[in-house]
Amino acid sequence: MKSMLSALGLATVLAASPAWAQSYPAKPITMIVPFAAGGPTDVIARIVADNMSKTLGQQIVVENVAGAGGTTGTTRAAQSAPDGYTIMMGHMGTHGAAPALYPNLKYDPSKDFEPIGMAAGTPILIVAKKNFPAKDLKEFLAKAKADGDKINEAHAGIGSVSHTTCLLLNAQAGLKPTQVPYKGTGPALNDLVSGQVDFMCDQIVNLVEQIKGGNIKAYAIATPERSPALPDVPTTKEAGLPEYQVSAWNAVFAPKGTPKDITAKLNDALGKALADENTRKRLLELGAVLPDKAGQTQDALGTFVAQEVARWTPVIKASGAVAQ
Amino acid sequence: MASHETRDESVPHPRRGTQDMAAGLFLIAVALIALWQAQGLPLGTLRSMGAGMLPTALAVLLAGFGAAIFLIGALRPGAAFEKWSFRGLLFVLGAIISFALTVRLAGLIVAGPLTMLIAGAADPQTNWKHTLIFSIVLTAFCILLFKVALRLPIPVITFL
Amino acid sequence: MEQLVDNLALGFSTALSLKNIGLCFLGCLVGTLIGVLPGVGPIATIAMLLPVTFGIDPTGALIMLAGIYYGAQYGGSTTAILVNIPGEATSVVTTLDGHQMARAGRAGVALGIAAIASFIAGCIATLVIAALGEPLTKLALLFGPAEYFSLMVMGLVFAVVLARGSLPKAIAMIVVGLLLSTVGTDLETGQERLTFGIAELSDGVDFAVLAMGIFGFAEIIRNLENPETRDVVRGKIGRLLPSKDDFKQALAPILRGTGLGAILGILPGNGAVLGPFASYTLEKKITKDPSRFGRGAIEGVAGPEAANNAGAQTAFIPLLTLGIPPNAVMALMVGAMTIHGIIPGPQVVTKNPQLFWGMIASMWVGNLMLLVINLPLVGLWVRLLKVPYSLLYPAILLFCCIGIYSINNSTSDVIFTAFFGLVGYALLKFGYEPAPLLLGFVLGKLMEEKLRQALILSRGSFATFVERPVSGGLLLVAAIMLAIALLPSIRKGRDEVFTE
Numbered sequence: 001m002k003s004m005l006s007a008l009g010l011a012t013v014l015a016a017s018p019a020w021a022q023s024y025p026a027k028p029i030t031m032i033v034p035f036a037a038g039g040p041t042d043v044i045a046r047i048v049a050d051n052m053s054k055t056l057g058q059q060i061v062v063e064n065v066a067g068a069g070g071t072t073g074t075t076r077a078a079q080s081a082p083d084g085y086t087i088m089m090g091h092m093g094t095h096g097a098a099p100a101l102y103p104n105l106k107y108d109p110s111k112d113f114e115p116i117g118m119a120a121g122t123p124i125l126i127v128a129k130k131n132f133p134a135k136d137l138k139e140f141l142a143k144a145k146a147d148g149d150k151i152n153e154a155h156a157g158i159g160s161v162s163h164t165t166c167l168l169l170n171a172q173a174g175l176k177p178t179q180v181p182y183k184g185t186g187p188a189l190n191d192l193v194s195g196q197v198d199f200m201c202d203q204i205v206n207l208v209e210q211i212k213g214g215n216i217k218a219y220a221i222a223t224p225e226r227s228p229a230l231p232d233v234p235t236t237k238e239a240g241l242p243e244y245q246v247s248a249w250n251a252v253f254a255p256k257g258t259p260k261d262i263t264a265k266l267n268d269a270l271g272k273a274l275a276d277e278n279t280r281k282r283l284l285e286l287g288a289v290l291p292d293k294a295g296q297t298q299d300a301l302g303t304f305v306a307q308e309v310a311r312w313t314p315v316i317k318a319s320g321a322v323a324q
Numbered sequence: 325m326a327s328h329e330t331r332d333e334s335v336p337h338p339r340r341g342t343q344d345m346a347a348g349l350f351l352i353a354v355a356l357i358a359l360w361q362a363q364g365l366p367l368g369t370l371r372s373m374g375a376g377m378l379p380t381a382l383a384v385l386l387a388g389f390g391a392a393i394f395l396i397g398a399l400r401p402g403a404a405f406e407k408w409s410f411r412g413l414l415f416v417l418g419a420i421i422s423f424a425l426t427v428r429l430a431g432l433i434v435a436g437p438l439t440m441l442i443a444g445a446a447d448p449q450t451n452w453k454h455t456l457i458f459s460i461v462l463t464a465f466c467i468l469l470f471k472v473a474l475r476l477p478i479p480v481i482t483f484l
Numbered sequence: 485m486e487q488l489v490d491n492l493a494l495g496f497s498t499a500l501s502l503k504n505i506g507l508c509f510l511g512c513l514v515g516t517l518i519g520v521l522p523g524v525g526p527i528a529t530i531a532m533l534l535p536v537t538f539g540i541d542p543t544g545a546l547i548m549l550a551g552i553y554y555g556a557q558y559g560g561s562t563t564a565i566l567v568n569i570p571g572e573a574t575s576v577v578t579t580l581d582g583h584q585m586a587r588a589g590r591a592g593v594a595l596g597i598a599a600i601a602s603f604i605a606g607c608i609a610t611l612v613i614a615a616l617g618e619p620l621t622k623l624a625l626l627f628g629p630a631e632y633f634s635l636m637v638m639g640l641v642f643a644v645v646l647a648r649g650s651l652p653k654a655i656a657m658i659v660v661g662l663l664l665s666t667v668g669t670d671l672e673t674g675q676e677r678l679t680f681g682i683a684e685l686s687d688g689v690d691f692a693v694l695a696m697g698i699f700g701f702a703e704i705i706r707n708l709e710n711p712e713t714r715d716v717v718r719g720k721i722g723r724l725l726p727s728k729d730d731f732k733q734a735l736a737p738i739l740r741g742t743g744l745g746a747i748l749g750i751l752p753g754n755g756a757v758l759g760p761f762a763s764y765t766l767e768k769k770i771t772k773d774p775s776r777f778g779r780g781a782i783e784g785v786a787g788p789e790a791a792n793n794a795g796a797q798t799a800f801i802p803l804l805t806l807g808i809p810p811n812a813v814m815a816l817m818v819g820a821m822t823i824h825g826i827i828p829g830p831q832v833v834t835k836n837p838q839l840f841w842g843m844i845a846s847m848w849v850g851n852l853m854l855l856v857i858n859l860p861l862v863g864l865w866v867r868l869l870k871v872p873y874s875l876l877y878p879a880i881l882l883f884c885c886i887g888i889y890s891i892n893n894s895t896s897d898v899i900f901t902a903f904f905g906l907v908g909y910a911l912l913k914f915g916y917e918p919a920p921l922l923l924g925f926v927l928g929k930l931m932e933e934k935l936r937q938a939l940i941l942s943r944g945s946f947a948t949f950v951e952r953p954v955s956g957g958l959l960l961v962a963a964i965m966l967a968i969a970l971l972p973s974i975r976k977g978r979d980e981v982f983t984e
Contacts, residue, residue: 030477036812037531038819046534046823063477063893064531068669068686072894101674152941158674180940181671183933186815190808194625196941205822209807209829285825344650347914351656358663361678365670371944375670378932379677382663389656396652406913409709413909416705416881417902423885424898432886439885440878446708447874458875459882466886474518474529475536476890 024084024262025058031252032080032088034073036066040122040205040286044250045089047282048119051273056265060087069159070094071102078107082257087116087266090253096308097164100316109309113253114263115301117270120288121247123223124165125207125233127216128199129192137219137239144175144199153177154188154197161248162188164312165222166201167319172244192216203248204229204287222246229287247289249308251301263298271296341402348394355387415446431481432471436463488615495614495841499849504547507540508846511548512853515555519562520865522569522700522880524887526556530816534823542824543839547846549820550800553813554847557796558602558854561789562865565594567880569700573691573926574792576919577760579699581777581784588780591869592724595862597734597782598789599855600726605742605790606851609797612746613804614844618833620750620798621805627751629937630948634958635751636931639758641962642765643923654920657911661924662931664689671933672940684896689904693897694925696884697904698911698918704877705909724863730782737767737787745791749798756795756811757926760788769968797847804840806830 033045042064049060065073074094080086095109107113126137134140144151153170155163162185170177180197182188185206191197193215204221208229211218220239221227236244252270254263273279274290283290294300358379368374396402419442426435440459444450470476498504514533518524530549537545560571565582578598585594612620627635643658644651667678668688679685726734744766745759767783768774777784800817802810807829809815821828826836833840868876888898908918942948950956 036815037527037534038816040822043819043822061475061477065893066687067892067894068683072683072686157671158669178940178943180937182937183671184815186809190624190802190806191628191937193806193808194628196628205827209827209831213807213830215806215830282823282825286822286827343913343915344653347653347916350910350914351660354660354663358678361680365675365677366673369944370946371939373936373939375673375675375677379663379666382659382666386656386659386663389652389659392652393650393656396650403915408909408913409705412705412708413906416701416708416877417905419878419881420701420885420902420905421899423882423889424895424902427885427889427898428895435885436882439882443878443881444874446705447877449711450874454875455878459878462879462882466882469517470524470886470890474514474533476528476886477893478886478890 024265025056027085028059028061029056029084030086031060031062032073032077032086033062033064034066034070034077034088034091034094035064037064040203040248041089041091041250043205043286044120044122044283044288047279048089048252048270048273051276051279052266052269055269055272069098069101069157071098071105071107074098075106077253078112078255080255082114082255082259084254084258084262084266087252087254089119090251092248092250092308093159093161093164095251095253095305096249097159097312097316099309100313101159101164109305110302112256113305114256114258115298115305116252116254116263117267117296117298118249118251118291118301118304119270119274120283120286120290121249122203122205122286122288123221123227124161124201124246124248125204125211125221125230126169126199126201126219126236126244127192127207127211128219129195129197130215130217131195132198132217134219137234137236137241140199140219141173141175141241144177145173148176149178151175151177151199152180152197154180154182154192154200156182156185156188156202160185162200162202164316165246165248168246168312168315169201169244171315171318173241189216208287220244223289227287227289228284249304251305267296267298341397341400342405343403344397345394346397346405348390348392348397351390351393352387353390355383355390358383358386411448412446415442415444419443419446428479428482430483431479432463432467433481436466491837491841492614492845494837495843495845498543498838498842499547499845504544504842504846505849507544507548508551508850509853509857511551512555512850512857515552515557516559516562516854516857516861517555518552519556519559519571521559521883521887522563522567522571522696524571524883524890526553527812527816528887528890529556530813530820534816534820537820537824542821542826542836543842545820545824546817546839546843547850549817550843550846551850551853553817554606554793554796554850555854555857557792558599558858561598561602561792562595562858565591565598565785566865566869567700567876568703569880569884570695570922571692573695573757573922574760574795576695576699576922577764577788578785578792580764580919581779581781584778584780585782585785586869590723590780591866592862593726593730593782594785595865596725596859597730597786599858599862600731601734601738601741601786601790602793603851603855604738605745605792605794606797606854607848608739608742609746609749609794610844610848610851612794613798613801613847614841617801617844618805620801623747623750624802624806624808624810626954628952629934629941630952630955631958632751633931633934633938634949634955634962635758636927636934638958638962638965639761639923639927640931641966642758642761643920643927644966649915649917653916657916657918657920658924661921661926662928664694664921665925665928666932672936682896684894684900688929689900689925690891690897691922691926692891693888693901694904695922696888697901697906698908698921700880700884701901701905702908702912702918704880705905706912707873708877724866725859726782734782734786737763737783738790740766741787741790742794745794746798748791749795750801751810756792756799759791759795761923763787763791765965793851800843800847803828804832804843807832 053060077088218233220236362379365376366374419439423439437459444455560575564570564575564578568583570576582594741763744762748759749756767787768777803814
């Protein structure tokens, strides 16, 4: 498989003539989304790609290559021809947690990619079933700590955002809940709403309507500022766990070796998308947090990826969760 | 699918059901492969199952069924083992694999006709002229349908 | 009641706008088309058409995407009947009797009754959703892992009852299906199981890959070696539409199938897949002459088709009223809604009544359109069977390859399909039936997950399955059904019954 992929890469390199660099893009660009269609990363990728296509004058086609916590698609992107015609929407999992989760990972988030820029992050919330006997985060943490493994935490599968972000919470707050794995956010949320499990951590976009509808309750949002989508939910800083700052970020990457002028062009298109009023509005409706100007540069993303890998590795290693 | 059931009556029954005997051995082989793959996975306990519990249990169960089916075949008269058609296997499966190997390398424009032509070799009655024309027409139709109308990200042509 | 009428009036005024009728028609047409092509599923198509809907208002977009979904469900039955390839788990059952009807020259009748059954089921399911959607949501919340596991056990009993031919061989196939479903990453520990070190298997085997291989490709190879029987229709096409008698025979199964499908469709975690199996089992059990089943019994097409369509529609209930998608297609609908700025949740009904009721009304409109699109097409499909097999099978192969590739844009999936083609051919040669294997596979995926979740939640106590009333009740029903299925045969002596 691998040799086939590299043969494919070679064929595309040979086919690509250098003259293309000036007139880039001369044909549609493929954006690999390493998750199934319809999920938060896919939705963000499609909204951003829609506007970037207009700026670049060529369509960006989203190609979902799901599998193994996003690492299948990310591996394919890493091994693609660095000609600017294959880019990807990377993610907290694929470019942060994966090196610790998958010992046999075939790519290095820092070394095998050219960072293009941060797209959008979706904040993480700590939520519990609606009749959980705690009125705020402090009470929740105290009770969860006292109950030890008697309390049930749901997550959407090993390596999922809800899994890793709760590992961080458990490590920081000293919780040792029983973890109940589900296949995806939907079933996990279903059992939280019906009260089969006690709490979970997940992205705001998956939870916001359930919170507003009173089916579950939110204790805190792990961002520096409250979200306009849920103005009543306190931040972790306000609620007494300031060190818990985490968001499921999504950022655009190109394979290592993609020419500088091309990555600059892509970064510029991404920046224009994030400045576009309609695109902004659609992303903010999801509860997403957009990077400021300083956070939109290629260098900022490169530094951030290194920080994320360094942050997740000890948390995941300590928990003993390793996907092979 | 039941069409072949009636055939059982037309074939004279041999003394032993060689088909069932082979069928039983096949299951045992599948079970052994599964056991080999599942070895080393923690079984856990019934109360707290490990990753290997279910695969191992199912493989053992399967081996049991395999043995039972083998014995049924060995002890009672039944259908005879059927001859395999290697021509069909070779070219049909070959066509599928050729699609897999060429679609990303060369694109649908090559993979489409190639797949259909290799598949055509599976049937002695194939009219090559018809198959060739049809494969080109159908590939063009697929490109229009999947790429142009449905916008699937399938490579159409990668070598130009 | 009055409120229901008001709501439906709002819904129909939305769904019957010229633009929405057009979108609904387009969706149903595209859905039927991709459903008929073997191997091309609704998931890839909906995913790809998402960006196309950017320019449309959310209600129109969802109406169109929903049309694709149930159009594809319907189109999948056409393929199952004509060429014996189930595109989705729900059309496996239709192959059993539908394809036999086609072989007997009754392809038109089978297609016609499938269309009519789907339409009747769709009409009733639309009313069910409109009248009972919100209260039924509570049913979804009654189902925790333990209940779900027990439901799957009941499903396994269906599989046994469904079995034709040798019982040990059928059960062995179910076990093989269960075993195949364990391939992939372990849910709890993340360890890889039975993957032979192949990274592409770490998410397990895809249903379409398995079904296309062991049903589709194996069938093609088998047909190639029997030139006499391979052309499904040899001159005799028979009548194109069901007669009055056919319809009379099918009506009760349609209504029963609708009921079963509608209830199972509401359950979270894709309970809808059980609908057709349950309906088939029921019909086979209550008929006077069960031996007709598997040989072209019209009830074996009508009931499951009704259940399939009813379930496909009621599967929208957890999505629309709870905001929780019960299966992969519904998860995609969530994506479609979020792209349009509507995050599905318990408040969609009150916040976007036009969208909610518009979609419900459009389901009825869509069903009518499917009937309008498909009844005239029956003649065309049946004529398709007259294409010489030597041209037909390479085309089927190509469509399957493209379809499989487009699930995950992965060539390794295509190669796995070839492998399962080999396995499927071997199974046929050994006298095994592929249908129980597929059912075991579908159930197995959910069963292990739910079993282990339930045991984690009960801290390892198996009593949880009996103590919880719904779960205990389901297990009881399963036990009774198994007894009913097995007892008479034991009394009569095994051979007569098991080798009907």
